[in-house]
Amino acid sequence: xxxxxxxxxxxxxxxxxxxxxxxxxxxxxxxxxxxxxxxxxxxxxxxxxxxxxxxxxxxxxxxxxxxxxxxxxxxxxxxxxxxxxxxxxxxxxxxxxxxxxxxxxxxxxxxxxxxxxxxxxxxxxxxxxxxxxxxxxxxxxxxxxxxxxxxxxxxxxxxxxxxxxxxxxxxxxxxxxxxxxxxxxxxxxxxxxxxxxxxxxxxxxxxxxxxxxxxxxxxxxxxxxxxxxxxxxxxxxxxxxxxxxxxxxxxxxxxxxxxxxxxxxxxxxxxxxxxxxxxxxxxxxxxxxxxxxxxxxxxxxx
Numbered sequence: 001x002x003x004x005x006x007x008x009x010x011x012x013x014x015x016x017x018x019x020x021x022x023x024x025x026x027x028x029x030x031x032x033x034x035x036x037x038x039x040x041x042x043x044x045x046x047x048x049x050x051x052x053x054x055x056x057x058x059x060x061x062x063x064x065x066x067x068x069x070x071x072x073x074x075x076x077x078x079x080x081x082x083x084x085x086x087x088x089x090x091x092x093x094x095x096x097x098x099x100x101x102x103x104x105x106x107x108x109x110x111x112x113x114x115x116x117x118x119x120x121x122x123x124x125x126x127x128x129x130x131x132x133x134x135x136x137x138x139x140x141x142x143x144x145x146x147x148x149x150x151x152x153x154x155x156x157x158x159x160x161x162x163x164x165x166x167x168x169x170x171x172x173x174x175x176x177x178x179x180x181x182x183x184x185x186x187x188x189x190x191x192x193x194x195x196x197x198x199x200x201x202x203x204x205x206x207x208x209x210x211x212x213x214x215x216x217x218x219x220x221x222x223x224x225x226x227x228x229x230x231x232x233x234x235x236x237x238x239x240x241x242x243x244x245x246x247x248x249x250x251x252x253x254x255x256x257x258x259x260x261x262x263x264x265x266x267x268x269x270x271x272x273x274x275x276x277x278x279x280x281x282x283x284x285x286x287x288x289x290x291x292x293x294x295x296x297x298x299x300x301x302x
Contacts (some may be wrong), residue, residue, distance in 0.1 A: 049105045062296025066108065066253045071209070072223035088223065091257065092216040094170040094262050098257070105165060107267075107291060111251035112137070112203040112242075114175070120248030122201060127178035130245075134175060137241055138186055138200040142202055142273075145169040148207060149273035151226070152226030156272065158231065163215060163222045165260065166267045168206030169276060173198045187277045194281030199288045206284050208267065210260060256296030264290065 067073070071087040095104040114134070117125050124230060127134050148167035151160030171179070180191035180196055183241040226232040260268065267287050276282050 001182070016187065017205050019183055025140050040105055050078075058170055061294065062256050062298040063291075064256070064298060066254075070091070070223060070227060070253065071106065071108075072220050072227065074285070078238070088218060088220045092211055092213075094217075094257065095211045095213065098245060099259050100213070103207075103213075103260040104210050104259050106211065106255055107166075107208045107258060107263070107292070108206065108253055108255035109288065110205045110207070110253045112205070112248045113202070113251050115249060116245030117202055123174065125201070127173050127175065131182070131184075133241055133245055133247070134179065135184060136239075137203060137247060138175075138179065138184075139242065140236050140239060141171065141205070142186060143232060144205060146273040148226075148271050151232075152208075152269055153271035159229075160222050162212075163210055163219050165208035165210050165263075166206070166269060167208075167273065168282075168287050170198055170204050170282040170284040170288075171276075172200035172202040172204065175203060176203045184229055187275050189275075189277035193280075194285075198282065198285045199292075200265055200285065204284065204288075208285055210264070256291060256294075257298060258294070258296060263293075269272055 011038050040129060066087060067077070073086060074083050075085050075087055075090060083116075088232065091104070091106055098104075114125065114127070114130060123159055148160075150156040151158065151164035152166055154161060157164065171190075175186070176190060176195045176198070179185040180195075185191055209223070211219065227237060228234050236242065266283070267290070270283075280286070
């Protein structure tokens, strides 16, 4: 058995046992300690993905859930978490074990279902009563999409240089159909079948961040700055749609880890952000299909 296969078998055993263990000589350091990181890893896998607004999405190919606050937040409320170690630090230590010689990419999807969507049957959600909110979310999505794309571009980045790899955006089948039915879509080209038959029911944003083995602390600050800066994502996080009107309730943030070179080049840079329209459907939707069907670097769920 190769060392990589032994590692994966060991990790799978840790996950299956669901206890903090030092039986596997992983050698994790950092403020979380060996047991802390192993338990946090397990916590990622145990949490799963409960995104009912998009339907049940399998996590058996290495997908895992990130709690509220994102990867720059400390790991808390999971067995073995010390409350100080961030998810970035945990992933950086995982990178040293599963991808020591290659850059590791963390590819996440943040869903933003409209209020009440998670208890509404597919195809039955009524956007008409929240028309103005839907228009605001459409504008908010384009703005966020453009901003993160700029951070992935070495010529336009301000604080995400080298860490941000890709941004993606899709409004989902139901919201797209509604906006097109009332002539409110920002792009007429998306009023077509590929956009009416997306993986997603409602809005979703994708992001890829790079771990190169030396940028852990910088990446923590980059993600924090992205979340708190008025030039970054703060206006969206603090918007009335999110804070007061219930967009995102029942949504989730889920991710996989890949070697960056294993991600198709199409999802490693768009400079600057183009319109969403592509003849064969939204790029984020195609990206999600790749993400769903491709094994991540964490072992499958036992």
